[in-house]
Amino acid sequence: MDIILKFFGFIQGLGANVMMPIIISIIGICMGAGVGKSIRAGLTVGVGFIGLNLVLGIFGSYVAPAAEAMIANWGLSTSIMDVGWPAAAAIAMGSAVGTFIIPICLLVNIVMLITNTTQTVNIDIWNYWHFAFTGSLVYMLTGNIVYGIIAAIVNMVIIMVMGDVTAPLLEKANGMEGISLPHGFTTAYTPIAFAINWIIDKIPGVNKWDINLDKVQEKFGVVGEPIVIGSVLGVIIGILAGQTPAGVLGLGVQLGAVLVLIPKMAALFMEGLLPISDAATEFIQKRFTARGKMYIGLDSAIGIGNPTTLAVSLILIPVALILAVILPGNEVLPLVDLSVIPYMFVLIIPIVNGNGFRAIVVGIVNLAAGLLIATNLAPAITSSAIASGFEVAANTTISSICDGANPLTWIMVQFNKFGVIGVVLAVVLALALALWNRNRILKQAAEMHE
Amino acid sequence: MKKILLACASGIATSTAVNHKLSKVLDEKGYKGQYRITQCKVQEVFAQSANYDFCVATTKISGEVKCPVILGIAFLTGIGLDKVVAQVLEEMKK
Numbered sequence: 157m158d159i160i161l162k163f164f165g166f167i168q169g170l171g172a173n174v175m176m177p178i179i180i181s182i183i184g185i186c187m188g189a190g191v192g193k194s195i196r197a198g199l200t201v202g203v204g205f206i207g208l209n210l211v212l213g214i215f216g217s218y219v220a221p222a223a224e225a226m227i228a229n230w231g232l233s234t235s236i237m238d239v240g241w242p243a244a245a246a247i248a249m250g251s252a253v254g255t256f257i258i259p260i261c262l263l264v265n266i267v268m269l270i271t272n273t274t275q276t277v278n279i280d281i282w283n284y285w286h287f288a289f290t291g292s293l294v295y296m297l298t299g300n301i302v303y304g305i306i307a308a309i310v311n312m313v314i315i316m317v318m319g320d321v322t323a324p325l326l327e328k329a330n331g332m333e334g335i336s337l338p339h340g341f342t343t344a345y346t347p348i349a350f351a352i353n354w355i356i357d358k359i360p361g362v363n364k365w366d367i368n369l370d371k372v373q374e375k376f377g378v379v380g381e382p383i384v385i386g387s388v389l390g391v392i393i394g395i396l397a398g399q400t401p402a403g404v405l406g407l408g409v410q411l412g413a414v415l416v417l418i419p420k421m422a423a424l425f426m427e428g429l430l431p432i433s434d435a436a437t438e439f440i441q442k443r444f445t446a447r448g449k450m451y452i453g454l455d456s457a458i459g460i461g462n463p464t465t466l467a468v469s470l471i472l473i474p475v476a477l478i479l480a481v482i483l484p485g486n487e488v489l490p491l492v493d494l495s496v497i498p499y500m501f502v503l504i505i506p507i508v509n510g511n512g513f514r515a516i517v518v519g520i521v522n523l524a525a526g527l528l529i530a531t532n533l534a535p536a537i538t539s540s541a542i543a544s545g546f547e548v549a550a551n552t553t554i555s556s557i558c559d560g561a562n563p564l565t566w567i568m569v570q571f572n573k574f575g576v577i578g579v580v581l582a583v584v585l586a587l588a589l590a591l592w593n594r595n596r597i598l599k600q601a602a603e604m605h606e
Numbered sequence: 607m608k609k610i611l612l613a614c615a616s617g618i619a620t621s622t623a624v625n626h627k628l629s630k631v632l633d634e635k636g637y638k639g640q641y642r643i644t645q646c647k648v649q650e651v652f653a654q655s656a657n658y659d660f661c662v663a664t665t666k667i668s669g670e671v672k673c674p675v676i677l678g679i680a681f682l683t684g685i686g687l688d689k690v691v692a693q694v695l696e697e698m699k700k
Contacts, residue, residue, distance in 0.1 A: 279683070282619065330666055334685065381649060423618040430626060441684060452683045460615035461648050461665030498615065 172250040172545030177202035179255050180428060187258075187439070189431040197428045201249070204424030208246055209547050211417045212239060216549040218410045219390070223489055225397035233487050234480055236534045236553045240492030241341075242422035243541060244289050244559035249425060250544030253291035253304045257284050260305065262436055264312050266443075272597050273590040274316045276323075276336045277440055278453030281433035282426055286340020287312045290565040293533065294572045296540045303579055307568045311340065313586040314564060316453075317593040318346045322503050323451045329506035330462055335454055342456035342502045344564035345522055349507040352518045367512035369467035380470045382495040386415030389477075389491065411491070418492055449600065459502035468505070468515045469498040476523050476557065486527040488534065493558040500558075526561030533560050533569065608641040608698055611658040612678075613651045613667065620664040621645040624681040628662065631691055637698060651675075660697040 170178075177198035184194025220237055227235055248254045261284045268274040287308040295304030319338030327333050337343060357363050379385070390411030394404030459465065476490045476497070500522060501515060508514035534555040541548055548554055559565065571578035612628070614621035625643055632641055646654055648665055655661060655672040662678040674697060680690040 332679065335679070335683070381647065419616060419618055423622055426619055426622055430623060433623075437684075452685065454679070454682055455620050457615035457620045458665045458679055458682070461663070461667055463668045466649065496616075 187435040189435045197431045200428035207421035222397045234489035236488045238491045239554045241558040247540045248285040248288035251292035254288040257288040273594045276451045276453040279437040310582045310586040317589045325506035336451035337456040338453040339456040349504040365513045369512040372467035382415035387412035456502040465501045487531045529566045530555040530561040609658045610643045611661040612645045613663040
């Protein structure tokens with residue numbers, strides 16, 4: 157026992173760059189992905205981590221000082237830097253909760269399938285990191301790894317149920333049969349969308365409003381690309397920071413580079429996890445395919461192609477920036493995650509039945525709440541990032557308007573502020589949802605057999 | 607040399623997974639070295655499609671595309687994969 161503890165202590169002491177390749181290799185070998193492939197996979201994740209730190213270095217040395225000058229010049233309060241979801245993914249994967257997340261989530265999925273509390277075989281192993289991210293924040297705040305793991309599990313159960321519930325709507329809107337999207341980010345917004353949609357339905361007159369957005373994507377699509385968002389924002393920040401023309405143009409190219417490169421580094425995480433993801437997919441598919449009405453859980457990326465999703469997201473980019481300046485209490489400057497707003501709308505669009513007006517209303521509410529959540533969670537995210545081996549410059553607070561603004565993550569963190577009582581409440585909530593889903597599934601199955 | 611465009615939401619996540627599987631299938635069918643796969647974002651398909659022989663997408667592509675588009679979600683789910691592979695091989699033969 158002593159030797160094992162010493163071994164784990166030694167590995168953790170090596171830092172995330174070395175620890176993650178070792179752990180990913182071990183998990184890969186255990187899941188039967190082969191020794192050579194697993195080691196290569198582990199190293200790929202390590203490369204991604206080093207790459208992410210390099211790009212954040214550019215961010216820290218060029219973009220952050222300019223943004224600070226802008227804030228000082230204009231008396232803004234947006235001092236927290238949105239470094240984007242890849243940072244959240246790195247926190248999740250580099251933390252103790254992330255180490256065990258794949259086997260844990262596979263087990264949760266299997267238990268839910270056996271107990272009929274879900275219809276989804278979730279093969280989107282990569283996105284388990286969203287659950288690990290919630291768990292990592294809870295672990296950081298409570299110092300209790302068990303609480304962290306419970307938070308991750310509760311988060312997954314809620315998302316699995318919402319994935320089941322929204323699958324028929326997705327099929328209607330995007331024509332994708334047999335697929336659900338139990339995605340830690342996308343699916344977290346479904347309760348809010350259901351609620352707002354219900355309220356608008358009740359308001360006479362307003363419930364008839366719609367905005368046709370068909371042409372927006374065609375005409376302005378290029379504006380939504382990371383390279384364009386980054387460069388334009390860089391130039392604006394440069395001007396507002398009172399830099400020289402040379403400095404302004406330089407900053408445009410640098411921020412464009414940051415927005416393009418950060419997700420590319422995250423792609424290396426994804427690539428590294430592929431062999432493990434493939435092995436897990438095969439394992440779970442072999443055992444759980446021939447059972448009633450089933451869904452396969454995929455990455456919500458497959459739903460992005462909907463033209464309304466892309467159009468609404470495009471319109472909300474400037475809205476997010478304006479909100480960031482005028483919203484009282486917000487301290488986050490939206491940057492890197494502006495290009496992942498489409499992921500928020502993949503399930504909102506089917507819920508509001510493709511209505512452009514309602515989608516924009518839901519989007520504005522989500523963004524406003526998201527900015528406040530991202531502000532609130534920023535200290536925890538920053539300390540988690542540092543604990544995961546991230547190089548955050550001194551005096552800089554980081555957040556993300558995507559995962560750092562996730563309402564479900566925030567609620568899970570709030571639960572855990574009440575110690576054991578909060579944990580029990582969260583577990584009860586998850587169990588209640590799971591049982592409700594079980595009733596729904598059994599009812600549906602009975603109707604199918606009639 | 608067949609030029610294949612692989613489109614997904616970010617040009618990163620699902621297209622990376624499909625890229626691995628598609629390459630494996632094509633190599634097994636004896637097309638090794640006879641194709642080049644480029645990943646892109648769904649928004650870029652419209653502009654880039656003219657330069658490619660065909661496109662495999664993991665999400666719905668709407669609007670005018672100048673090359674044949676194959677929906678490649680089956681590469682992720684494994685369901686109905688044979689049909690999609692047959693479509694891809696059809697395009698490779700052209």
